[in-house]
Amino acid sequence: MISKSNDEVMPSTTPLIVVVVLLLITLASGALVAGQNSTAGGCPTKCGAMDIRYPFGIGDGCSRRGFEIVCEDGGVPFLAAGADTKPIQVTGLSIEKAEARVMLPIAWQCFNSSDVVYSSSNGMVQFNEHGVYRISSTRNHLVVVGCNTMAFTQNQPNAGDDYGYDFFTGCTCYCSSRFHATSGDCSGVGCCQVDIPAGLTDNSMVFYNLSHRSKLQFSPCDYAFLVEKESYSFSTGDLRMNVDRKMPVTLDWAIRDGSLSCSHAKANKSTYACVSDNSDCLDSMNGPGYICSCSTGYEGNPYVPNGCTDINECERKDKYTCYGNCRNKPGSYDCRCPKGRSHSADPYNEPCIPNFPLAAQIVVGVIGGFFIIALVVFITLLRREKRKTKEFFEKNGGPILEKVNNIKLFKKDDLKPILKSGNIIGKGGFGEVYKGHIGETNQPVAVKKPINVNLAKKDQFANEVIIQSRVIHKNIVKLIGCCLEVDIPILVYEFISKGSLEDVLHGSNRLPLNLAQRLHIAAQSAEALAYMHSKTSTTILHGDVKPANILLSDDLLPKISDFGISRLLAIDNEHTMSVIGDMTYMDPIYFQTGLLTDKSDVYSFGVVLLELITRKKASHSDKNNLLKNFLDAYTNGTTVRDFIDEEIAATNHLELLAGIAGMVVQCLSLDVNQRPEMTDIAERLHYMAKKARGI
Numbered sequence: 001m002i003s004k005s006n007d008e009v010m011p012s013t014t015p016l017i018v019v020v021v022l023l024l025i026t027l028a029s030g031a032l033v034a035g036q037n038s039t040a041g042g043c044p045t046k047c048g049a050m051d052i053r054y055p056f057g058i059g060d061g062c063s064r065r066g067f068e069i070v071c072e073d074g075g076v077p078f079l080a081a082g083a084d085t086k087p088i089q090v091t092g093l094s095i096e097k098a099e100a101r102v103m104l105p106i107a108w109q110c111f112n113s114s115d116v117v118y119s120s121s122n123g124m125v126q127f128n129e130h131g132v133y134r135i136s137s138t139r140n141h142l143v144v145v146g147c148n149t150m151a152f153t154q155n156q157p158n159a160g161d162d163y164g165y166d167f168f169t170g171c172t173c174y175c176s177s178r179f180h181a182t183s184g185d186c187s188g189v190g191c192c193q194v195d196i197p198a199g200l201t202d203n204s205m206v207f208y209n210l211s212h213r214s215k216l217q218f219s220p221c222d223y224a225f226l227v228e229k230e231s232y233s234f235s236t237g238d239l240r241m242n243v244d245r246k247m248p249v250t251l252d253w254a255i256r257d258g259s260l261s262c263s264h265a266k267a268n269k270s271t272y273a274c275v276s277d278n279s280d281c282l283d284s285m286n287g288p289g290y291i292c293s294c295s296t297g298y299e300g301n302p303y304v305p306n307g308c309t310d311i312n313e314c315e316r317k318d319k320y321t322c323y324g325n326c327r328n329k330p331g332s333y334d335c336r337c338p339k340g341r342s343h344s345a346d347p348y349n350e351p352c353i354p355n356f357p358l359a360a361q362i363v364v365g366v367i368g369g370f371f372i373i374a375l376v377v378f379i380t381l382l383r384r385e386k387r388k389t390k391e392f393f394e395k396n397g398g399p400i401l402e403k404v405n406n407i408k409l410f411k412k413d414d415l416k417p418i419l420k421s422g423n424i425i426g427k428g429g430f431g432e433v434y435k436g437h438i439g440e441t442n443q444p445v446a447v448k449k450p451i452n453v454n455l456a457k458k459d460q461f462a463n464e465v466i467i468q469s470r471v472i473h474k475n476i477v478k479l480i481g482c483c484l485e486v487d488i489p490i491l492v493y494e495f496i497s498k499g500s501l502e503d504v505l506h507g508s509n510r511l512p513l514n515l516a517q518r519l520h521i522a523a524q525s526a527e528a529l530a531y532m533h534s535k536t537s538t539t540i541l542h543g544d545v546k547p548a549n550i551l552l553s554d555d556l557l558p559k560i561s562d563f564g565i566s567r568l569l570a571i572d573n574e575h576t577m578s579v580i581g582d583m584t585y586m587d588p589i590y591f592q593t594g595l596l597t598d599k600s601d602v603y604s605f606g607v608v609l610l611e612l613i614t615r616k617k618a619s620h621s622d623k624n625n626l627l628k629n630f631l632d633a634y635t636n637g638t639t640v641r642d643f644i645d646e647e648i649a650a651t652n653h654l655e656l657l658a659g660i661a662g663m664v665v666q667c668l669s670l671d672v673n674q675r676p677e678m679t680d681i682a683e684r685l686h687y688m689a690k691k692a693r694g695i
């Protein structure tokens with residue numbers, strides 16, 4: 001039963017042991033894997049003050065093969081050397097330059113008085129177990145010290161051939177007494193030096209045994225060593241050097257697995273060392289193999305994944321110059337002068353030159369500023385002017401006149417060429433009259449431009465436009481158009497060549513006129529007034545009939561002008577007038593009643609008629625009593641013949657003259673009902689004119 005129970009126990013204990021063993025194996029292997037791997041697994045990154053970066057590393061699995069570093073207590077790094085040599089101290093490691101700086105022992109041998117070498121060392125240490133290092137031929141040289149000494153270095157001889165060296169180099173130095181050697185001078189007296197070729201893999205030296213017998217006092221030993229060129233300077237004391245002395249030497253390292261060049265190395269991804277993005281491979285300059293380098297514009301460690309990082313060049317002005325605006329890019333940077341403001345042939349290396357010097361910028365700015373202000377002022381004035389123009393246009397009845405197609409509306413600019421002082425043909429209280437030509441037909445015109453007019457006269461101009469727009473008659477001066485874009489309208493009339501009846505009768509243009517001509521003028525003038533009084537749709541009173549307002553064309557056709565104080569009876573029922581015409585011709589009844597009627601025009605016409613036959617000037621003043629004398633003569637029944645102008649008095653149309661005289665008297669009657677209608681006057685004058693012409 002017991003055995004049986006044992007049997008039963010056995011199977012249950014066995015699996016337990018298996019499980020424990022398996023667990024231990026798993027843990028062990030796990031520990032092994034963790035220990036083996038490099039950066040991920042807690043590899044030290046420093047030894048003392050020195051950074052240890054891959055491919056270098058401290059501890060198992062922390063470095064690439066051949067790049068192991070030993071960190072001794074106290075933080076002193078050493079190259080892991082062969083078992084039989086002491087580790088070699090490392091004083092510098094550079095990934096970027098692919099260099100390692102180490103302290104190497106010197107080679108030496110000392111003679112006894114029998115001229116026999118009794119103690120020596122060839123200096124060799126095994127720092128290059130895996131062949132990653134070469135002595136830098138550019139940074140180091142060979143120095144030999146002694147007063148009858150010859151030493152050289154060589155690369156490893158080929159097996160079985162004593163002289164199978166690739167190279168063999170050294171130098172000899174001599175001195176007959178201690179006083180010949182000079183500190184700082186290593187040119188053959190007590191010290192010599194020689195460059196070394198690339199490819200040197202160790203520091204072993206070979207001496208020739210030259211006699212020291214006579215020099216034992218001051219130079220008992222030979223010394224030879226590799227040393228950085230700038231790190232050793234000969235001193236006469238070195239003729240008795242401490243044989244334990246170490247010399248600084250720069251080593252070139254490279255990835256030399258299987259002596260691969262870059263092109264070969266890249267083919268095998270599992271061993272290729274340049275694992276970082278943005279890294280490049282460079283063939284080693286010293287020995288076989290290759291080194292890795294971050295691409296231009298990147299920095300860091302190309303031997304680890306993502307080790308190469310972009311350089312922000314803009315933050316390192318000392319190394320990456322830029323005189324313009326700097327912008328970092330992956331692997332490079334942009335440098336541009338501020339656009340439009342400055343330029344440079346090469347902003348990376350040459351300063352940006354402003355396109356405009358500051359002074360010019362200021363000048364341009366100031367001028368620009370003034371220009372803009374001037375422009376704004378100009379536009380404001382232009383708009384104000386335009387607004388004013390429009391206001392005037394509307395005030396002067398423009399919108400109404402626009403619909404009247406027999407009157408042309410001129411723009412200010414249209415009349416500008418005419419309104420020159422050289423063109424003035426008349427001047428008066430009302431304004432100035434200019435002669436000019438207008439339109440494609442070059443029609444001669446008289447332009448009436450008001451000047452310095454008071455408020456009342458302003459209205460006359462507007463009034464005239466409105467009246468004239470309604471009267472079209474061969475005996476009324478034609479208003480061709482006007483310009484409403486000014487405060488007071490400028491009026492453009494047809495040009496009447498001979499001037500006014502006033503001028504022709506009494507003034508500068510005095511012309512001989514026979515009775516027929518005078519009657520013709522009177523009849524045509526009367527016809528125009530009759531037309532105004534009755535033929536137009538609304539009665540228009542002229543209000544200022546006088547010789548000066550009757551113009552004469554070439555063929556003496558009269559044309560009534562100046563409707564400044566005319567009245568539209570239909571509109572203005574009161575037709576009282578604040579402005580009155582020439583007192584000489586003004587109806588005295590009007591003065592009494594203050595009421596202007598068509599008979600007022602008849603009275604004025606009577607005076608004109610009287611002047612026409614007497615060629616004497618009527619006047620309001622008491623001294624000239626033409627009217628009174630004529631009327632007196634007529635009422636007294638005495639002959640009025642004395643009053644008649646001699647030019648027509650001599651004719652045999654006495655009957656006609658008497659008729660005219662009678663008409664004058666009727667017109668001047670103080671009983672307005674006695675005064676004939678204008679139509680009547682016109683008819684009778686036409687009849688008389690025909691008779692005078694003998695028809």
Ligand SMILES: *[C@@H]1O[C@H](CO)[C@@H](O)[C@H](O)[C@H]1NC(C)=O
Nearest residue numbers: 033034036037038039040041
């Ligand atoms: C160890 O490093 C190698 C390359 O150095 C890598 O391929 C491997 O995955 C790493 N192993 C671990 C466990 O991290």
Ligand SMILES: *[C@@H]1O[C@H](CO)[C@@H](O)[C@H](O)[C@H]1NC(C)=O
Nearest residue numbers: 111112113114115116117118
């Ligand atoms: C010099 O050294 C050799 C070899 O060790 C020895 O035979 C010789 O006696 C020494 N001479 C003197 C003077 O010590």
Ligand SMILES: *[C@@H]1O[C@H](CO)[C@@H](O)[C@H](O)[C@H]1NC(C)=O
Nearest residue numbers: 116117118206207208209210
């Ligand atoms: C110099 O002398 C030493 C010891 O006597 C000997 O081992 C060595 O081979 C000699 N060197 C040469 C180049 O003869």
Ligand SMILES: *[C@@H]1O[C@H](CO)[C@@H](O)[C@H](O)[C@H]1NC(C)=O
Nearest residue numbers: 257258267268269270271272
């Ligand atoms: C790459 O290198 C590894 C290790 O040296 C080797 O085992 C493998 O065969 C190589 N692969 C190729 C394709 O050469």
